[in-house]
Amino acid sequence: MNADVKEAELLKNPFTPVFGHEPLILAGREKLIADVLRGLDSPPGEPNRITIFTGPRGSGKTVLLGHIASEAEARGWISVHTSAAEGMLTDIAEQIERKAAEHLPKKSKSKLTGVQVSGFGFTREVEPEKSGSWRTQMDGLLDLLAERKIGLLFSIDEVTADVPEMIRFVSTFQIFVMEKRNVALMMAGLPSRVLGLITHKDISFLRRAFRRDIGSVSIPEARAAMKKTIDFSGRGVEGKALDFASEKTEGLPFLIQLIGYHMFNQSERKRILLEDAQQGVKDAEKDMEDMILDATLAELTDAETRFLYAMLGGADRVRVGDVAKNMEVSASQASHIKRKLVRLGIVAECGRGVIEFAMPMLKKLLEKEHAF
Numbered sequence: 001m002n003a004d005v006k007e008a009e010l011l012k013n014p015f016t017p018v019f020g021h022e023p024l025i026l027a028g029r030e031k032l033i034a035d036v037l038r039g040l041d042s043p044p045g046e047p048n049r050i051t052i053f054t055g056p057r058g059s060g061k062t063v064l065l066g067h068i069a070s071e072a073e074a075r076g077w078i079s080v081h082t083s084a085a086e087g088m089l090t091d092i093a094e095q096i097e098r099k100a101a102e103h104l105p106k107k108s109k110s111k112l113t114g115v116q117v118s119g120f121g122f123t124r125e126v127e128p129e130k131s132g133s134w135r136t137q138m139d140g141l142l143d144l145l146a147e148r149k150i151g152l153l154f155s156i157d158e159v160t161a162d163v164p165e166m167i168r169f170v171s172t173f174q175i176f177v178m179e180k181r182n183v184a185l186m187m188a189g190l191p192s193r194v195l196g197l198i199t200h201k202d203i204s205f206l207r208r209a210f211r212r213d214i215g216s217v218s219i220p221e222a223r224a225a226m227k228k229t230i231d232f233s234g235r236g237v238e239g240k241a242l243d244f245a246s247e248k249t250e251g252l253p254f255l256i257q258l259i260g261y262h263m264f265n266q267s268e269r270k271r272i273l274l275e276d277a278q279q280g281v282k283d284a285e286k287d288m289e290d291m292i293l294d295a296t297l298a299e300l301t302d303a304e305t306r307f308l309y310a311m312l313g314g315a316d317r318v319r320v321g322d323v324a325k326n327m328e329v330s331a332s333q334a335s336h337i338k339r340k341l342v343r344l345g346i347v348a349e350c351g352r353g354v355i356e357f358a359m360p361m362l363k364k365l366l367e368k369e370h371a372f
């Protein structure tokens with residue numbers, strides 16, 4: 001490799017502020033991942049095999065599901081990944097068929113659907129059209145996998161109770177669990193949607209699943225991940241720059257990538273300086289607004305938005321009672337709205353009757369909009 005090319009390679013930006021993209025260095029999460037993997041390594045019945053991850057936008061839910069799926073596959077499991085949407089059941093069955101076929105000896109890699117399924121040392125009939133039921137189709141596939149002692153991990157993103165197929169899926173999955181099948185289920189979603197799913201009247205089963213709020217990582221974890229990512233690129237970074245940048249992430253994984261990306265782009269110096277970090281944070285604020293905050297605010301009701309505006313104008317920590325006064329609503333109405341905003345991960349409680357913004361940069365954005 002000539003010297004110029006090598007230099008260009010080294011200077012490539014190693015941060016990935018792209019949703020769903022697994023970063024070079026995963027901040028935190030070791031324990032969450034270790035728990036789930038222990039579940040997969042244990043016999044069916046281990047509770048970590050059914051886990052729901054919740055967290056606000058940009059907290060790294062999709063990335064975590066993807067990472068766990070890769071780890072599972074490295075252990076010889078088959079993993080299927082889909083989002084909760086109409087058509088998910090067909091999508092799941094097709095993915096299993098395709099992936100199971102990869103485990104077959106080459107000569108029998110014929111299509112698994114249709115009249116016959118062969119290659120696992122025997123031949124059996126699996127006719128989804130005739131059987132008419134997704135469950136029957138799944139039973140056939142699970143039997144085939146069981147013959148080979150292959151576990152099956154279902155990974156479902158963006159869960160919601162609004163999709164009837166999601167409810168059907170969970171009801172059927174419950175039967176797989178009762179039958180002690182070698183299966184696992186990882187789900188992820190925004191807190192309010194997960195709550196809607198686990199309180200759905202037809203699937204009380206999920207209420208007993210492990211729920212992990214993946215929220216934010218610690219500032220030292222964010223700092224360490226930023227440093228390792230920069231080290232990987234071949235450049236360096238001053239301690240002050242790292243301190244400043246990691247504080248500003250407030251532990252939100254997306255901001256680790258976004259701030260890191262912008263601070264990296266400020267110059268081509270071998271070492272990233274505090275001034276690069278400061279300008280990087282400014283650039284990141286604008287993208288954060290477009291990529292996360294606007295989408296978050298668009299989902300709120302008028303009353304919820306008014307509540308957020310009523311939190312402005314003073315210290316970071318505010319009393320719910322003062323918000324109620326500013327909004328001119330009763331204390332109980334205000335605490336009702338507060339509960340919803342806490343569930344959404346937008347507001348956090350930090351003492352009795354005291355709250356603060358939980359999403360990085362949100363306060364600043366609202367103040368800016370309020371000024372107009």
Ligand SMILES: Nc1ncnc2c1ncn2[C@@H]1O[C@H](COP(=O)(O)OP(=O)(O)OP(=O)(O)O)[C@@H](O)[C@H]1O
Pocket residue numbers: 016017018019020021022023025026027028029055056057058059060061062063064190225253254255256257
């Ligand atoms: N543990 C982590 N450490 C560092 N960066 C991370 C981590 N997890 C995710 N990221 C980065 O954060 C961004 C968002 O990740 P992801 O798409 O998984 O979020 P999400 O929670 O699924 O968001 P949404 O609710 O909008 O779907 C991506 O740029 C990803 O590279």
Ligand SMILES: [Mg+2]
Pocket residue numbers: 019020061062063157
């Ligand atoms: Mg996601």
